[in-house]
Amino acid sequence: MNNSEEYIYKNECYEIIGCCMSVHSELGAGFLEAIYQEALEFEFNREALPFEKEVGIEVSYRGEKLNKNYFADFICYGEIIIELKAVKTLEDSHYAQLLNYLKATEKKIGLLINFGAKSLQYKRVIM
Structure with missing residues (x-):
């Protein structure tokens, strides 16, 4: 992987x-994922960050949509993808x-975020 691919959407x-x-920082660890999702949606809106929530991802098998x-x-x-x-x-x-998710969408980058640990x-x- 070259440097330009490594830092896409940096x-x-x-x-x-x-x-x-x-x-x-505000909530800490211990809440359900749904609480973090709602709080993050609030934060994305506050920062005017473009997003879609709970996006369906289709999967195909041998050219047929499952x-x-x-x-x-x-x-x-x-x-x-978050x-x-x-x-x-x-x-x-x-x-x-x-x-x-990345394979199914052919998108190149995703972030796996865990709110459950003491620090994020x-x-x-x-991909």
């Missing part, structure tokens, strides 16, 4: 993570979930 990711840090969909917590700037968690620590399955955890995932 400023946008910085803004998103900043909003997540604000939410975690009936079951994934749902991304947010897609920001039309390109960055997957929220409220767990003690991130696990490989959380990372795999975001990779599946985030992982920038590039």
Whole structure:
């Protein structure tokens, strides 16, 4: 992977993570994921950050659309998939979930955000 691919949407990711840090600073750990999602939506609106919430992601098999969909917590700037968690620590399955979202949408970048730890955890995932 070259340097230009590694840092795509750098400023946008910085803004998103900043909003997540604000939410975690205010609420701390211990709430349900849905609470963090609502608070983050508030923060995105406050910062005038473009986003869509609970976006359906279609999956195809051999060229046919399947009936079951994934749902991304947010897609920001039309390109960055945000997957929220409220767990003690991130696990490989959380990372795999975001990779599946990226694969299904053919988007290049996602952020895995965990509000459940003592300090905010985030992982920038590039496809």
